Amino acid sequence: MPELPEVETVxxxxxxxxxxxxxxxxxxxxxxxxYPFPPHLEKNIAxxxxxxxxxxxxxxxxxxxxxxxxxxxxxxxxxxxxxPLDIIGYKQGPHDHAILATSNNxxxxxxxxxxxxxxxxxxxxRLQSLNPFNKLGxxxxxxxxxxxxxxxxxxxxxxxxxKSALLxxxxxxxxxxxxxxxxxxxAKFSPFRLANTxxxxxxxxxxxxxxxxxxxxxxxxGSTLRDHALPNKxxxxxxxxxxAYKRENQPCYHCKTTLITKLNQxxxxxxxxxxxxxxxxxx
DNA sequence: AGATGAGCCTGAAGGC
DNA sequence: TGCCTTCAGGCTCATC
Numbered sequence: 058m059p060e061l062p063e064v065e066t067v068x069x070x071x072x073x074x075x076x077x078x079x080x081x082x083x084x085x086x087x088x089x090x091x092y093p094f095p096p097h098l099e100k101n102i103a104x105x106x107x108x109x110x111x112x113x114x115x116x117x118x119x120x121x122x123x124x125x126x127x128x129x130x131x132x133x134x135x136x137x138x139x140x141p142l143d144i145i146g147y148k149q150g151p152h153d154h155a156i157l158a159t160s161n162n163x164x165x166x167x168x169x170x171x172x173x174x175x176x177x178x179x180x181x182x183r184l185q186s187l188n189p190f191n192k193l194g195x196x197x198x199x200x201x202x203x204x205x206x207x208x209x210x211x212x213x214x215x216x217x218x219x220k221s222a223l224l225x226x227x228x229x230x231x232x233x234x235x236x237x238x239x240x241x242x243x244a245k246f247s248p249f250r251l252a253n254t255x256x257x258x259x260x261x262x263x264x265x266x267x268x269x270x271x272x273x274x275x276x277x278x279g280s281t282l283r284d285h286a287l288p289n290k291x292x293x294x295x296x297x298x299x300x301a302y303k304r305e306n307q308p309c310y311h312c313k314t315t316l317i318t319k320l321n322q323x324x325x326x327x328x329x330x331x332x333x334x335x336x337x338x339x340x
Numbered sequence: 341a342g343a344t345g346a347g348c349c350t351g352a353a354g355g356c
Numbered sequence: 357t358g359c360c361t362t363c364a365g366g367c368t369c370a371t372c
Contacts, residue, residue: 152350170351
């Protein structure tokens with residue numbers, strides 16, 4: 058599922074329930090996801106209060122009162138379900154890999170069919186100096202004034218395409234394939250244009266459109282394609298607002314005439330209006 | 341430094 | 357209906 062808006066909506070939904078609570082038991086149904094689960098996970102975090110639930114890029118972070126942070130990444134197909142502990146009718150699914158029971162009688166279920174996600178446990182005060190957090194670019198929803206120049210400066214150092222640059226977590230954190238396509242369409246920039254050819258004004262415009270797309274997606278509860286759902290199982294609705302992504306052969310909403318094209322860029326799908334975005338596949 | 345391909349996995353969708 | 361192939365929202369690694 059998860060790009061920044063999906064992780065953010067999950068974060069906002071679980072925050073009021075988890076902050077101040079603790080996990081009283083942790084059931085792991087397999088030894089690993091993409092990587093092994095942190096050793097002695099239950100022993101290390103059970104019965105410690107969760108001080109803060111927050112997000113950095115596409116990572117969900119749970120800070121505990123004894124100085125450890127549980128990092129959860131949802132990979133491609135991960136989701137988090139939060140439901141009352143005594144709910145009748147919960148049937149453990151084949152991909153419910155971790156079930157964490159909370160002190161306030163909820164269970165947090167980590168479900169991930171493809172298992173590209175992972176858990177990591179690290180000291181909270183060292184998080185910023187650890188991989189991958191020490192490499193991440195600014196949060197795109199930080200105050201515009203603070204990050205605009207950083208964004209521009211980082212683009213200036215990149216002789217790769219704009220699409221690649223937006224997906225590069227070192228330039229701007231949390232953007233994935235959907236929202237990169239949407240932001241580029243909205244700003245009318247070709248995904249194939251080289252990142253270091255943008256002027257400060259153009260980089261500013263792109264960042265504004267990126268912020269707009271991400272904020273609207275969060276307000277809509279994220280995008281539900283196959284896997285994403287909010288922890289209460291409601292789905293996100295931003296997929297109905299896609300202007301480029303998954304709209305191949307449908308008219309562009311800018312020019313109303315050109316059909317959106319699906320192109321392959323670095324092995325991944327890119328959607329654009331070849332007229333409005335002046336898309337020419339770079340040679 | 342950047343591009344490319346492979347790999348980690350499963351399930352949905354489409355073609356035949 | 358069933359089998360096969362392709363594709364998918366992320367990220368890392370090796371190689372060129």
